[in-house]
Amino acid sequence: MIYFDNSATTLPLPEVLETYHKVNEQFFANPSSLHHLGSNAERLMDRTRQSIAQQLEVESGEIVFTSGGTEGNNLAIKGIALEHQSRGKHMITSQTEHPSVLEAFRGLEQLGFEITYVNVDDKGKVNPADIKRYIRYDTILISIMSVNNELGTIQPIEEIGQIASQYPKLYFHVDHVQGIGKIPLSLKRAKVDLCTLSGHKIHGLKGTGVLMVRQGIRIFPLFHGGGHEGNKRSGTENLPGMVAFAKALRLIKEKESNHMGGLKSIYHYFIEKLRDIDEIVINSSPEGAPHIINVSVPGVKPEVMIHVLADKEIFISSKSACSSKQPDVSSVLKACKLEQSVTTSALRISLSYQNTQVEVDQFINEFIKAVRYLKDKKGRY
Known part of the structure; x- marks a missing residue:
């Protein structure tokens, strides 16, 4: 997991x-x-x-x-x-x-x-x-x-x-x-x-x-x-x-004092790996907190991506519970005046001090496969 x-x-x-x-x-x-x-x-x-x-x-x-x-x-x-x-x-x-x-x-x-x-x-x-x-x-x-x-x-x-x-x-x-x-x-x-x-x-x-x-x-x-x-x-x-x-x-304060460098290292490694994926948009700033990364996959519904990854025992989230009758618009991204294709396809990846670089590599591998599969299926699963 x-x-x-x-x-x-x-x-x-x-x-x-x-x-x-x-x-x-x-x-x-x-x-x-x-x-x-x-x-x-x-x-x-x-x-x-x-x-x-x-x-x-x-x-x-x-x-x-x-x-x-x-x-x-x-x-x-x-x-x-x-x-x-x-x-x-x-x-x-x-x-x-x-x-x-x-x-x-x-x-x-x-x-x-x-x-x-x-x-x-x-x-x-x-x-x-x-x-x-x-x-x-x-x-x-x-x-x-x-x-x-x-x-x-x-x-x-x-x-x-x-x-x-x-x-x-x-x-x-x-x-x-x-x-x-x-x-x-x-x-x-x-x-x-x-x-x-x-x-x-x-x-x-x-x-x-x-x-x-x-x-x-x-x-x-x-x-x-x-x-x-x-x-x-x-x-x-x-x-x-x-x-x-x-x-x-x-x-957690002990972790902050003794292991912050490790968390930041994984965070920036994660960002660099995500930048190589042409089909996504990274919404978070590299100067942000070292445990939250927000990305969008335009054209793919967030809940569909979450379920595809969950089938692989990989767990992330979107901004909130989804509705089948209206677009899953992130009010936060909307307030940032981002495009609708970005605000309706946002995913949140959030780390802890327990996460590892190996997990990042495994995630990236499965995420790329899921993105390209769902893009071909036009966001359906």
Whole structure:
């Protein structure tokens, strides 16, 4: 099996699974319980929060545990909007954000908020000058992802953070789900106020994640109840998931420190091999994140190519679920103003530190055969 769909989800590491099972067995008590079993669980939760904070170079009180990227993004965006709407109801994002960001903003538009969706260039990159130009007296939030989940485009987060920091009542949120462990980002230096992370993108478990919220920033909770997580996210704490997330984060940060050169080498080798295939278009920039490559095969439906490769035990993805009644247009590539033949035939190849050059060669061999077969069949299978 060759698995190149790591931006959809990653294979949980054995160490992470072992940690999860061990905590489930030994610290099953509710951390809010007053007896000593609950106290032991609470102490482990506190140590876990401190561990994550150290990895992210933030304060432990700034860590809010969530169920993953979608909840984290919704909590950040809606939490700021609902808590600070008396300051203003204008917010800024880009046209190429993850659906959990875009749909959160569209939901807020129904509540009377005004959202500016900033344009991107042909590689999906935001111009910080455009963001600055759209800031108004009533702007309360800017939300920009660190790495685009389809193209791998790295956004100028530090530049945007510096701009946002010039406006005292304006908060800056970063969806760092695709970037963590793959690109360096100092949340402090970039002046990020809220940051979303997800466990299953870093060889952790689904249903685990973190939202970093700078001290002193109030957000309106999505869940009301017992006041857990500093009144930001009520609900009995998923302690095994928290500890598993901390383990996955530590391991991916170690990979970033010690094996980034290997990942970049495979990424650039992959790009060079793809350039030799005349029938495809490479949409990603070579300066993008070293784990996401977006290509199009004009004239071939993405789902057909995915099924052909899956029959060979090779797994990649397109941008989203496909529809049999309308073209599978990538909204991200469309926002980049690429041709329709490119936006309707996009495929995403996403790597992990576990992938090898041998797998790349095997993929290229089967991919070329599939491309030429499907071109002859005019995209049918």
